[in-house]
Amino acid sequence: MSSAVAPIFGVLGSCMGCMIFVENIAKQEPSAMNLMTFSTFLFIAAHGLIFTSKFFTVANKIPLKGYVWTVSMFFTVNVVNNQALNFHVPVPLHIIFRSGSLLATLLLSVFLIGKSYSIRKYLSVFAITLGIVVCTLATSAQGGDSSLSYEEASKHYKEWSIGIAMLTFALLASAYLAICQQQM
Known part of the structure; x- marks a missing residue:
């Protein structure tokens, strides 16, 4: 049981911290949310290109x-x-x-x-x-x-x-x- 405590609090703490950060950005500059979305998509696409498709060498399912x-x-x-x-x-x-x-x-x-x-x-x-x-x-x-x-x-x-x-x-x-x- 004690081995699960740290990951659970880590996930909850990270999630809450992220939401506080996002809420502050949204309040100060709502248009920045689209930049954050685009940056996230770009990061995921780059990660997928490098690690999942291995620069298009792995066939798509x-x-x-x-x-x-x-x-x-x-x-x-x-x-x-x-x-x-x-x-x-x-x-x-x-x-x-x-x-x-x-x-x-x-x-x-x-x-x-x-x-x-x-x-x-x-x-x-x-x-x-x-x-x-x-x-x-x-x-x-x-x-x-x-x-x-x-x-x-x-x-x-x-x-x-x-x-x-x-x-x-x-x-x-x-x-x-x-x-x-x-x-x-």
């Missing part, structure tokens, strides 16, 4: 066409997620909202590929989704600055709603991407 579509879709989803931060969506809500992928994946799997799940899984996903809805609604109510005029508050709420719509699109696109990856 999936056709390159599948990779191009998948990476393009994934990049688009990440850019839309980043842009949502420009619409008054707080980072904690952003993180909580993205965990709604369970419901999106479950629904798309049922409707697109006819997959079925146990009632226990449906109830679990419903409970998690309910928590996400509560957090989303709580954030919409709390975000108001009481010194804003009605017009400013209305504009702020409309922008927040656009950010939530962007996150919803990205959530559904990400769930669809997961289904496509399973089928590849």
Whole structure:
């Protein structure tokens, strides 16, 4: 048991530290998030080129066409997620909202590929989704600055709603991407 403590705290501490760092960057310069996304993609592509494909000497198991579509879709989803931060969506809500992928994946799997799940899984996903809805609604109510005029508050709420719509699109696109990856 004691051998697991250090890795668990290391992962949790690193994750929390990373999120604090990302949240500070997002607050100070939201447009920097796209640069971070691009840098991450560039690093992963270089790593894959060097270590996975060994400079294209290892044959692909999936056709390159599948990779191009998948990476393009994934990049688009990440850019839309980043842009949502420009619409008054707080980072904690952003993180909580993205965990709604369970419901999106479950629904798309049922409707697109006819997959079925146990009632226990449906109830679990419903409970998690309910928590996400509560957090989303709580954030919409709390975000108001009481010194804003009605017009400013209305504009702020409309922008927040656009950010939530962007996150919803990205959530559904990400769930669809997961289904496509399973089928590849």
